[in-house]
Amino acid sequence: xxxxxxxxxxxxxxxxxxxxxxxxxxxxxxxxxxxxxxxxxxxxxxxxxxxxxxxxxxxxxxxxxxxxxxxxxxxxxxxxxxxxxxxxxxxxxxxxxxxxxxxxxxxxxxxxxxxxxxxxxxxxxxxxxxxxxxxxxxxxxxxxxxxxxxxxxxxxxxxxxxxxxxxxxxxxxxxxxxxxxxxxxxxxxxxxxxxxxxxxxxxxxxxxxxxxxxxxxxxxxxxxxxxxxxxxxxxxxxxxxxxxxxxxxxxxxxxxxxxxxxxxxxxxxxxxxxxxxxxxxxxxxxxxxxxxxxxxxxxxxxxxxxxxxxxxxxxxxxxxxxxxxx
Amino acid sequence: xxxxxxxxxxxxxxxxxxxxxxxxxxxxxxxxxxxxxxxxxxxxxxxxxxxxxxxxxxxxxxxxxxxxxxxxxxxxxxxxxxxxxxxxxxxxxxxxxxxxxxxxxxxxxxxxxxxxxxxxxxxxxxxxxxxxxxxxxxxxxxxxxxxxxxxxxxxxxxxxxxxxxxxxxxxxxxxxxxxxxxxxxxxxxxxxxxxxxxxxxxxxxxxxxxxxxxxxxxxxxxxxxxxxxxxxxxxxxxxxxxxxxxxxxxxxxxxxxxxxxxxxxxxxxxxxxxxxxxxxxxxxxxxxxxxxxxxxxxxxxxxxxxxxxxxxxxxxxxxxxxxxx
Numbered sequence: 001x002x003x004x005x006x007x008x009x010x011x012x013x014x015x016x017x018x019x020x021x022x023x024x025x026x027x028x029x030x031x032x033x034x035x036x037x038x039x040x041x042x043x044x045x046x047x048x049x050x051x052x053x054x055x056x057x058x059x060x061x062x063x064x065x066x067x068x069x070x071x072x073x074x075x076x077x078x079x080x081x082x083x084x085x086x087x088x089x090x091x092x093x094x095x096x097x098x099x100x101x102x103x104x105x106x107x108x109x110x111x112x113x114x115x116x117x118x119x120x121x122x123x124x125x126x127x128x129x130x131x132x133x134x135x136x137x138x139x140x141x142x143x144x145x146x147x148x149x150x151x152x153x154x155x156x157x158x159x160x161x162x163x164x165x166x167x168x169x170x171x172x173x174x175x176x177x178x179x180x181x182x183x184x185x186x187x188x189x190x191x192x193x194x195x196x197x198x199x200x201x202x203x204x205x206x207x208x209x210x211x212x213x214x215x216x217x218x219x220x221x222x223x224x225x226x227x228x229x230x231x232x233x234x235x236x237x238x239x240x241x242x243x244x245x246x247x248x249x250x251x252x253x254x255x256x257x258x259x260x261x262x263x264x265x266x267x268x269x270x271x272x273x274x275x276x277x278x279x280x281x282x283x284x285x286x287x288x289x290x291x292x293x294x295x296x297x298x299x300x301x302x303x304x305x306x307x308x309x310x311x312x313x314x315x316x317x318x319x320x321x322x323x324x325x326x
Numbered sequence: 327x328x329x330x331x332x333x334x335x336x337x338x339x340x341x342x343x344x345x346x347x348x349x350x351x352x353x354x355x356x357x358x359x360x361x362x363x364x365x366x367x368x369x370x371x372x373x374x375x376x377x378x379x380x381x382x383x384x385x386x387x388x389x390x391x392x393x394x395x396x397x398x399x400x401x402x403x404x405x406x407x408x409x410x411x412x413x414x415x416x417x418x419x420x421x422x423x424x425x426x427x428x429x430x431x432x433x434x435x436x437x438x439x440x441x442x443x444x445x446x447x448x449x450x451x452x453x454x455x456x457x458x459x460x461x462x463x464x465x466x467x468x469x470x471x472x473x474x475x476x477x478x479x480x481x482x483x484x485x486x487x488x489x490x491x492x493x494x495x496x497x498x499x500x501x502x503x504x505x506x507x508x509x510x511x512x513x514x515x516x517x518x519x520x521x522x523x524x525x526x527x528x529x530x531x532x533x534x535x536x537x538x539x540x541x542x543x544x545x546x547x548x549x550x551x552x553x554x555x556x557x558x559x560x561x562x563x564x565x566x567x568x569x570x571x572x573x574x575x576x577x578x579x580x581x582x583x584x585x586x587x588x589x590x591x592x593x594x595x596x597x598x599x600x601x602x603x604x605x606x607x608x609x610x611x612x613x614x615x616x617x618x619x620x621x622x623x624x625x626x627x628x629x630x631x632x633x634x635x636x637x638x639x640x641x642x643x644x645x646x647x648x649x650x651x
Contacts, residue, residue, distance in 0.1 A: 045650070054442055055648045074445045082443040088436020092350065104342045105444040149440070 005030045005157060005189050006051065011060035013046050013213075020046045022213035023060070028191060028206075030156075033183050035200040036193040038210035044193040045085070047210075048159055051191075052082055065156055078106070081150030085162035087142045091135030095145050096121060098134050099152060106153040120148040124178075139166045143175065151182075158183075160192040164199050172196075176203045234277050235299040239269045241292035250289075257281055268294075339446040340453055347458035351424070360423050361466065364416055368470055371409040375401040376481060389593040389611050395490045398478050399497070400590050410586040413501050414579045415537060421508025422529040424459040427522035428513045429644065434520065439649050448645055455513055456506075456637065463505050471498045489592075489615050496619065497589050503629050504582045508533070510636035517643050536577040544573050571597070575625075578632055585625035588618050597621065 004027035011024040021043040028034045036044050049055040051062050053073025062069040065079040089098045099117040108116055121130040124144040129137075137145060143163065150158055160179070164172045180203045183190045194200045200207065201221060208218040217224050244250050247265050254263050259276040272282060279296060286293055337345075351357050375382075375398050382401040383391050390396060402408040429451075432438040441451060471494055475486055511532065515525040548570055555563050574580050588594050592612030613621075 049648070049650065052443055054439070055650075056646070074447060077443060078445040080443075082440075084436065084439050084443070086436045086439075088438075088440060090350070090437060091435070092353070101342070101346055102440070102444060104337070105339055105441075105446055107336060107445070109336065146440075153444075 003030065004028060005065055006191065007061075007063040008047070008051075009061045009063075011047065011050060011062060012058045013043070013050060013055065014058040019213045021050070021057075024213070024215055026208060026215060026218065028189060030189055031183065031187045033180065033190040033192070033203055033205045035204035035207040036191060036210055037195065037197055037200060037207055038193075039195055042210045043213040044210055045161055048082070048161055048191070048193060051159065052077060052080060078153070079155060080157045080159060081153055081155035082159045083143075083146045083150050083161065083163060085165055087146045089134035089137070089142065089145065091133060093134060094131050095126065095134045095137065096130040099130075099145065099148055102149045103152045108152065116152060117148075120152045123151065124148045140168070140171050143167055143171075147175075147178075155188065157189045157191065160190065162194055163192055164194060164196050172199050173202075176200075179203060234274050236272045236274065236277075236279050236282060237269060237295075237297045237299060238272070238282060238286060238293060239295040240286065241268065241294055243268045244270070244291075254282075254285070257285070339444075340450045340457075343446075343450055343454035344458045344461070347454050348462060351458060351462055356423060357462070360420055364420065364466070365470075367412045367416060368409060368474075371402070371406055371412060372398065372474065372477070374403060374406045375399070375408065378403045379482070390591055393487070393490055393592065393612065394482055394484050395475060395478050395486050396493060396590050396592070398474060399494070410497065410501075410590055411583065413504070413586070414583050415533075417501055417504045417582065418508045418533045418537075418579065420463065421505040422512045422526065422533065424463070424505075425455070425509040425512035426516055426526040426529050428455040429516045430520055430525060431516075431522050433649070434522075442649055449641065452513070452637075452640060452644055456510060459509055460502065460506055464502050467498045467501055471495070492615050493589050493592070493618070496615075497586055500582065500585055500589065500622075500626065500629075503626070503633065504578065507578050507629055507633040507636070510633050510640065514636045514640040514643070517640050517647075533579075537579050540577050541574065544570065548573075575628065578629060581625045581628050585622040585629075588622045592618055594618075595621075597625075 006026070006028040008024050008026040011021055011026075012019070013021040024047060036047070038044055046055060050057045051064055051069050053062075053069040053076055056070055064076045067075040067079075069076045089095070090101070093101070096114075096117055099120060100113055103113045103117055104110070118127070118130070121127050124147050126141060126144050126148065129141065134142070134145065150160075158179075163175065163179075167175065176199065179190055179192070182188055192200065192204075204221070206218070206220055207224070209216045209224075244265060250265075250270075251263055254260055254272065257274075257278060259274045259278050260272055261275060262273045264271045272278075277298075279298065283293060283296060378401050379394070379397060382388070382397050383394060385391055399410060400408050406412075429438070432441065438451075442448065475491070475494065478484075479486065508529070512525065512529040515529050516522070519525040519528065548566075552566050552569075555566070558566070575584070584597050588597065592615075595613060
């Protein structure tokens with residue numbers, strides 16, 4: 001924690017009276033892969049723009065690589081590669097020329113610029129189509145070209161805004177694996193924003209859940225799920241061969257078991273939340289009642305659920321706040 | 327050794343951008359269309375003036391008749407306007423055409439945010455958008471002017487005088503300045519409007535307003551506000567006429583035509599009405615280059631001022647504006 005590469009302190013952005021980002025505090029360490037998660041319109045992009053000095057914060061301070069993003073944006077942009085979600089290239093130029101142009105702007109020497117661009121195209125797997133017009137590229141290819149452009153400046157920090165948007169699942173997996181490999185090999189810090197939680201889950205060291213301008217949670221995924229689901233740690237799903245004919249009776253019986261907190265029934269499957277692992281007792285119980293069990297599964301808490309839980313919480317809070325206001 | 331040193335100096339971001347912008351520009355269809363338009367206009371007016379040059383040069387009443395190269399630029403038989411009149415509206419179209427989508431297209435295609443994520447200063451983008459078209463049109467007009475002089479020499483066999491050359495050069499610079507005004511206005515509009523079509527239309531609307539409606543409106547207002555000249559003394563009429571002329575000079579195309587007329591027709595002594603006393607004792611002879619330049623100095627500064635004002639406004643709007651992807 002001694003030398004954070006990205007540091008946000010009390011960062012606030014107002015659009016009129018609308019708070020896009022609300023007193024955000026966040027530190028990211030060198031070499032870390034951080035996932036900024038949240039629904040659309042949560043303020044992720046605004047936060048990223050403030051890190052790059054493309055938007056002035058209303059209040060607070062952003063420091064990236066030791067430079068203040070608001071007052072020294074050019075110094076920051078030398079160290080940070082940014083890939084926006086909406087990738088635009090100069091369509092009339094070929095892909096290689098697009099890359100060469102950006103490399104020149106980053107101060108790559110004229111004698112080496114073409115060679116380096118070709119190497120980058122090779123690295124992202126576009127060497128076969130580098131002389132094609134950028135306008136003819138597919139979304140996935142543009143993504144790779146965008147990545148090549150981010151890498152050609154040899155950044156210390158990579159910021160990816162919705163990098164998985166619009167590419168197929170196999171492509172996403174490959175892309176994220178590549179990012180992770182890069183980060184590990186060259187000790188590059190990666191900040192990626194997304195609303196696709198399960199994809200991001202695979203690669204992030206830490207995630208922040210960002211809803212309505214506020215960071216609701218900020219930790220390792222395991223810790224997050226432990227925090228959030230401490231009340232009902234275990235959820236057991238049992239699928240039966242036939243629906244239960246007398247649900248209320250079973251509910252009564254199940255609640256008598258030690259540790260069972262709640263149960264829900266949909267058709268022939270029963271979902272039971274409990275404070276300890278009661279799977280053996282549950283199986284015995286249903287077998288004893290003469291039911292055929294087709295499957296038993298313990299639910300793991302993925303990011304998706306964590307996120308939903310947070311999101312729902314903030315929604316219900318809002319609703320109750322709204323009601324109390326009347 | 328010195329050459330080596332200058333070669334090894336890395337190009338600045340602005341130079342790189344300008345190089346790229348010029349490359350884009352000269353390869354674009356839009357520029358080719360504008361180029362064809364201007365070259366055709368140039369050739370047509372040259373043809374008309376060259377075929378009437380003999381009559382114009384032998385007109386004993388015209389004090390400018392010996393300035394053959396200025397005659398080539400200004401002579402017409404009435405079928406076509408002369409080149410400098412053509413330029414007063416082609417220049418506007420050229421400026422608007424080269425600048426109306428400078429910023430908004432980059433923004434809507436998502437290249438602006440990528441460009442700004444590179445370690446470049448924001449004003450470099452604006453400067454590149456302004457300087458590159460100017461460099462291209464400077465080259466264009468200088469070559470047209472020199473071609474005209476060369477062709478004139480071949481056809482007539484008359485050598486060009488120093489004064490004429492200066493006047494033609496100043497005329498070219500003035501034309502570039504005029505295009506620069508419309509260019510900076512359209513860049514300003516391209517920053518203010520998100521859609522390229524909106525900014526193009528509003529630039530054309532401003533241009534049409536100044537070329538057509540402005541004169542009509544000024545006339546209407548003058549008729550309503552100023553008293554009937556029949557009841558005024560000559561001095562008051564003169565004052566009123568000067569006032570009307572000055573109001574008309576808010577229009578950039580008026581400034582341009584005034585200035586080019588004086589520069590290309592050296593016997594024009596004033597842009598406003600002259601009294602008999604002022605004219606008394608004047609010999610109908612061409613003015614020197616310096617004197618003509620003094621007459622059009624206000625026009626020149628006016629155009630320059632307009633250009634700088636538009637550019638400064640663009641700067642103001644663009645530098646602190648939020649760029650979202």
